[in-house]
Amino acid sequence: MKSFIILLIAVIAINTNLFAAEAGMPQLDPKYWASQAFWLILTFTILYISISRFYLPKIKNNLDNRERKIKDDLDDANKFKELSDIKLKEYEKIIENTKKEIAKMYLDSKNKLSKDIQVKKDAMEKEIEGEIYKAQKEIIEVKKNSISSIKLISEEIAANIIENLSGDKLNTSSVKAVIEETSKQNLGKHL
Secondary structure (H helix, E strand, C coil), rough: CCCHHHHHHHHHHHHHCCCCHCCCCCCCCHHHHHHCCCCCCHHHHHHHHHHHHHHHHHHHHHHHHHHHHHHHHHHHHHHHHHHHHHHHHHHHHHHHHHHHHHHHHHHHHHHHHHHHHHHHHHHHHHHHHHHHHHHHHHHHHHHHHHHHHHHHHHHHHHHHHHHHHCCCCCCCCHHHHHHHHHHHHHHHHHH
């Protein structure tokens, strides 16, 4: 259909002298059309063959290489993203495990320290109780010794006072009996 329309336009143009060949445009002169068509077909055929055989394969190859490179880069990026996600999960797991270990170590240390403190506290309490017991024994011993010392000193003082006042020496057994009786009555109040 197209070729028919083109042929019809060409026939109308030839018959109506629209070519203006007489006006100095030889390319519109029909007698040169055959050579013009030959060179047009030859030029476009050479151009088509050179483009289709030499340039288009290189361009297509470059586009294919570029597309392949982009695809490879996207695949690598996806692999690296997956790898980074895996590493991130491993990192988070390590951090979580480390936190658990630290909490366990903290509790173990706290329990051990509490036990050590309790053992030392118990040992100190036993030592203090022992010292208190020794001190109480010493106090009781000192009381016993002091009571007998007080009785002896009291007997000597009483004998000396009576001897100085009366001039006679008294029987030591009677002085001891009086001091013993007095000490029983008065020592209970003070001890």
